Amino acid sequence: xxxxxxxxxxxxxxxxxxxxxxxxxxxxxxxxxxxxxxxxxxxxxxxxxxxxxxxxxxxxxxxxxxxxxxxxxxxxxxxxxxxxxxxxxxxxxxxxxxxxxxxxxxxxxxxxxxxxxxxxxxxxxxxxxxxxxxxxxxxxxxxxxxxxxxxxxxxxxxxxxxxxxxxxxxxxxxxxxxxxxxxxxxxxxxxxxxxxxxxxxxxxxxxxxxxxxxxxxxxxxxxxxxxxxxxxxxxxxxxxxxxxxxxxxxxxxxxxxxxxx
Ligand SMILES: [Zn+2]
Numbered sequence: 001x002x003x004x005x006x007x008x009x010x011x012x013x014x015x016x017x018x019x020x021x022x023x024x025x026x027x028x029x030x031x032x033x034x035x036x037x038x039x040x041x042x043x044x045x046x047x048x049x050x051x052x053x054x055x056x057x058x059x060x061x062x063x064x065x066x067x068x069x070x071x072x073x074x075x076x077x078x079x080x081x082x083x084x085x086x087x088x089x090x091x092x093x094x095x096x097x098x099x100x101x102x103x104x105x106x107x108x109x110x111x112x113x114x115x116x117x118x119x120x121x122x123x124x125x126x127x128x129x130x131x132x133x134x135x136x137x138x139x140x141x142x143x144x145x146x147x148x149x150x151x152x153x154x155x156x157x158x159x160x161x162x163x164x165x166x167x168x169x170x171x172x173x174x175x176x177x178x179x180x181x182x183x184x185x186x187x188x189x190x191x192x193x194x195x196x197x198x199x200x201x202x203x204x205x206x207x208x209x210x211x212x213x214x215x216x217x218x219x220x221x222x223x224x225x226x227x228x229x230x231x232x233x234x235x236x237x238x239x240x241x242x243x244x245x246x247x248x249x250x251x252x253x254x255x256x257x258x259x260x261x
Contacts, residue, residue, distance in 0.1 A: 005029050006093030007036065007058035012072035013090055014060065021071060021081070028070075035064040038101050042093050043120045057093035059101055075203060079246040087246060091203035096120060098205055099133040107131070133206065139178045140166040140209050142252040143191055145216035145233055149256045151240065152187060152223065152231035162232075162240045163249045166209070179212050187231045188222035191215060197255070200248040211248045213255070236260040 003026040007014045015021040016028055042055035066072060075094060079087035103122065106113055111126030121132045142164045143150040151162035167182035169175060176194045183191050197211035223231045234240065236257045243249045 001054045002026075003054045003056065004089075005056045005058060006042075006090050006097075007032060007039075007060055008094060008097055009060035009064070009066060009072055010062060011094075012074050013078050013094075014066065014070050015073055017069050017071045021073065023082075023086070024070075029058070031067050031069075032058070032060065035060050037061050038097065040096065040100055040115065042089075042096060055089065055093065057097045057100075059097050076245060080244070084246050088201060091201055094203045095133055095201075095206050103131060135201075136207050137169045137175070138166055138202075138207050138209055139169060139175050139182060139212060140164055140248055140252065141179045141183060141191070141194070141212045141214050142197070142256050143183060143189065143214050143216055144256060144260075147260050148233035148235050149239075149253065149260075150183075150187065150189070150216070150221070150231060151234050151242070151253075152228045155227060155229055158241075160241045161243070162230075162234070163243050164252050166249070168207075169210075175210050175212070179214060183214070184219075186224050186228045188224075189219040190217040192217040197252060198248065200251075202247075209248050211252055213252070 005024040005026065007024060014024055016024060036058045039056065039058040041053045042057060043053065073081065075087065075090060078090050104113060105111065106124035106127060106129050108129045109124060109127040111124045113122040113124055113131065116123050116130065121130050123130050150165065152165055153162050165183050165186055167178065169178040179194050180191060183189055191214040193215045195213050197213050199211060200209045202209045221231050223229060242253050
């Protein structure tokens with residue numbers, strides 16, 4: 001099986017420059033020897049059980065020059081260029097790279113951690129503590145009212161961009177609690193009929209987006225003015241600028257449009 005190397009420089013994925021950009025294989029990485037500050041394997045599940053490991057991650061030094069036969073590409077563009085499957089694999093490698101590079105010491109005793117021989121974790125040789133790459137859940141929800149969808153303008157969005165409501169799950173909350181709280185906090189609306197839609201790993205930096213649909217129950221939109229600058233009900237044929245590409249936010253909006261036009 002061909003080995004694939006997901007090597008990043010300044011958070012962008014290195015690709016071979018050919019007529020069509022392509023992922024790096026073991027044949028390509030020789031040119032990068034001495035330029036990587038970190039590298040490792042991508043382990044899915046347990047490392048033992050006779051598994052063949054054929055995916056690797058690497059981090060290129062910040063000041064190293066990208067070889068002439070290679071280019072770099074941001075992860076979102078990787079998704080729109082190569083599709084979801086490659087995006088998820090590159091995203092997993094990216095998250096491992098970030099965590100391995102930054103989580104160096106034991107949070108219990110301060111000892112220097114070593115990679116686990118069994119999986120993607122790290123073990124402290126001094127006290128035996130085990131650590132795993134973090135995955136942070138966030139909810140994202142399309143709220144519908146009489147054939148219109150609730151879209152909001154986040155303060156961090158590009159000008160004119162609207163999307164569905166999203167936010168991190170807090171300790172002690174169910175996903176449904178988080179949906180109710182986030183919608184209430186951000187636009188002062190109560191929702192009902194919360195239904196699971198789907199999920200998506202989102203590596204910026206280590207989130208799992210858990211998507212829902214819901215229906216308006218009560219209240220009029222009042223943006224919080226801090227995180228959300230504007231929010232409105234939009235009919236399917238009058239949508240504003242919305243996220244593009246493979247994001248679950250776009251899938252939720254497309255799903256609404258499909259069933260309301
Ligand atoms: Zn320790």
